[in-house]
Amino acid sequence: MKREMWLWLGVTALGAVAVLLAAGREWGAASDPAGAPALTPPALAALAGVVAVLAAKGLGRRIVGGLIALCGVITVIAAWGPFGTVWPYVAIGGGLLVLLGGIATVVRGVRWQAMSERYGRDRPRTEDGDRSMWDALDRGEDPTS
Template structure:
């Protein structure tokens, strides 16, 4: 489900960004595109909140596309609505299924500091006294 949500979100946001005129529809599509990519890095509550944001952006794209298509009779705005529908579906998938997804690995996380009694201030003080802290 994780892969499906990301691919559907990227495809829908990409479609909306490609066919949208400049303005709100283009801006929302680009935010949805970035948000779909950010799903890879987030986990837990942040991922679910982003899913809700993606669903709201998708619904906004649908509304903008339908309104603009009815006003201008532009068929490309219906494609914006189609992309918005895909983004909204992606957001729903994230909200519904993300608690079961795994997060990123901890390979590149900052290591937890060890309990070293000597602080960096102690090392600088030793250097000021003329001692070599590497010989301890």
């Protein structure tokens, strides 16, 4: 499952980077010579969502995946328009990759590995192992001998 998670997160990040690349280019339309600046916020939100997927788990991961998919839909809608150059196609393709990554996160993300819970509060305390070494140090004993 770890490989699948990295694959879909990579697809999502690649799509967001493609949208950012297209957003900064001139599309050739007289009304919008600077490209499509409306594409930048959803692309940046999708990139932030990739990082949030790594930190979230369970329902939170599904919510983040839904927001990533929404960013993909917004990107495709915002990029749809005059097709004078290749950049609208790049933006739409990137938006579709972001959409697919978001859908995959919603559907499959619950099965993906979460961040380590080694230092979480819900970790059961044991009297052997690491804890016994610290207790020996508190008593002034050398636990390595």
